[in-house]
Amino acid sequence: MTTITPTSKWHKNILDLDNFTRADIDSVMQTTDAMKEIMQRDIRKVPALRGKTIITLFYEASTRTRVSFEQAGKILSADVINVTAQSSSISKGESLIDTGKTLQATGADIIVIRHPSSGAAYLLAQNVNCNVINAGDGWHAHPSQALLDLYTIREKLKRLDNLKVTLVGDVLHSRVARSNIWGLLNVGAEIVLCAPPTLLPKIFIEAYPHNGKGSLTIEYDVNKAVKDADVIMALRLQTERQQSGLLPSLGEYSERWQITPKRLELAKPGVMLMHPGPVNRGVEVSSELVEHESSVIEEQVKNGVAVRMALLYMLLAGSKPNETSLAHS
């Protein structure tokens, strides 16, 4: 079994990656290795979190994030309860704070929250004592997605150092982009952001620390942006952006910013094509590329389960990994 060495003092909540250290990232990567090994067993079940309750609280629709948190909890033998806005008292007007306190009172050890408002995970974490994982808040952060993206890069390229990563798409409205920027800057990556200026204002990058570790630049021309990239991350474009005046048409967007086989050739040989999903085939990425050999979109989903197992485990089992708890049940 892989040895796990989480940092001695682990975070209470995972709300964003702004305050993650390189050591935090490395320990998530190593713990994920152990979780991945469990996922490859015939019987994918370990008693690590037996008796613990995880509640997923989703105010937005989600397939992969919600299912992978649920699957992650179940493999670790936790009890997982799913709450959605439509099926709960939220639809009767209960506030986020009251909902959080109610879930805590039922015995939640971790609340995993997805919410359309930036900062909602912070608000919840301030009002409950249990651990909180942010599974996406507005445009702000989606830390487990960024961690699974880092894990997927590390798995494929066998390194996290000296990366050139190009993010293409709706950066302005993307929590995935924001969390990836924090994670990638932390490992010293050269990051290039590419989108129409309406979705990527010049001052966007001034928000991020420029302390000599990695770099963050904007390139509006996609053909230049993908040049020599190790990784291309396409971001989801919500089709409503056109109606709100940010884009003339999806057709024009595709013509100028879609990742196509031809544009892929401008990147480094062996470039990885990533997408957090769900994909608008033929908009962000040309349809044939979704199943292309460069695409790791499916691996991202698989790794999503393992990374979320690691996060749940590290929050609840804490700093002292119990090797027996990861053995067969």
Add this chain to the structure above:
Amino acid sequence: MTDKSLLIKDARLLDPGQSLDKVADVLITDGEIKWIGKGQTPANVETINAAGLILTPGFIDIHCHLREPGLEYKENISTGTRAAARGGFTTVCCMPNTSPPVDSKSLVEYVLRRAAAEAVIRVLPIGCISKAQQGKELAEMGGMASAGAVAFSDDGKPVANANLMRQALSYSLTLNMPIIDHCEDPALFEGGLMNESPTSYRLGLKGIPSAAEETMVGRDIALAALTGAHVHIAHISTAGSVDLVRNAKAKGVRVTAEVTPHHLLMTDDWVTGVRIIGGSSATANPYDTSTKVNPPLRAKSDAAALLEALKDGTIDCIATDHAPHDVVDKSQEYDHASFGISGIETAFGLLMALVHTGKLDIKTLVEKLTVAPAKVIGHGYKGIKAGAPAELTLLNPDEEWTVDVNSFLSKGKNSPLNGIILKGKVKATIYDGKIVYSDVNDAATAPRKKTNA
């Protein structure tokens, strides 16, 4: 009147309205200043030993929200005026964005009736520009003026229709009262939550660009020039707006402007949890909704430009935009929380940080809280002179105190200053010759009637 007399001994009398700055005694009898300096003192007179303290004309706030009628769960005239008295104010103008909005003579009369029954200081109502604040038809400004309204505003909302704004300004010429605009282009503002800046992008909160304010300030200046009427820019917040007003004043356009204490002293990084005033700091969480205010807390360069403009006279006066909210309105996601800061009790202490850091002298500060706002609305300043009504504020410029929102007299506890130490304290507020606030027991001491809170 049969009020007993009050002697204030050895205070530094500071009245920028008559260039008065000297240490002297003041005797108040029957609601009036009887004499300054020396004179006959009644036996057993109540005396305040004010050595080391500053006595100024009562502060005047031309922009606050008392929330009556209809929003009494946020504030009412009783709590709001007691909070104002604690802030050193003896006159406040209340905005009409209530429920229903104050858009008629009878509603102005209602506010004044409630004030006569409940207020501990003077309340001057501001009436709506448009009926029900809908921005479509002019409200009956003449009727409201004869009932006692002192200015007109659709505050909380801009007057989006330029032609309606033109007509409002034109119509105001017969009333000789300012039209106060909350300048914000609705399309540029839409859905905005904080200043558009690197911080808003980092936090993923939709930004409110400076241009949302500046485009409408520019429009209003053009309309004031067109009509020859007086437009007053509420809560000016950007460097660009200040330039527009400065240029317009140079050309003789009748434009005035106010700035809030929070736009002078707080910046958009407060949304990330930063809290620093002078030498005091506190910790707060990111996305703390007490920082959500409209116009939003801007960049440091904006705050610097506002201070410069206050000093050179481009900005005429300080107004608090005191916007109390119930805890439920603020204990929400940042998107859904109400805009506003409960600021009337902290205004002076907060502004004194400018004096203590040498950025503003205390005479200018007092002027911007007394004579200057009175000039904008044409009401309120009485001065420190024999025979004048006794409306006075007693200050200790050097006393430190810790802001505790739970001790606010306002119902609105929504202040990002909680836990901050401010240097500069209101010691007592005198209205109509009576002490309506004294910090001795830190409570309004002369309620006119029982509060209904």
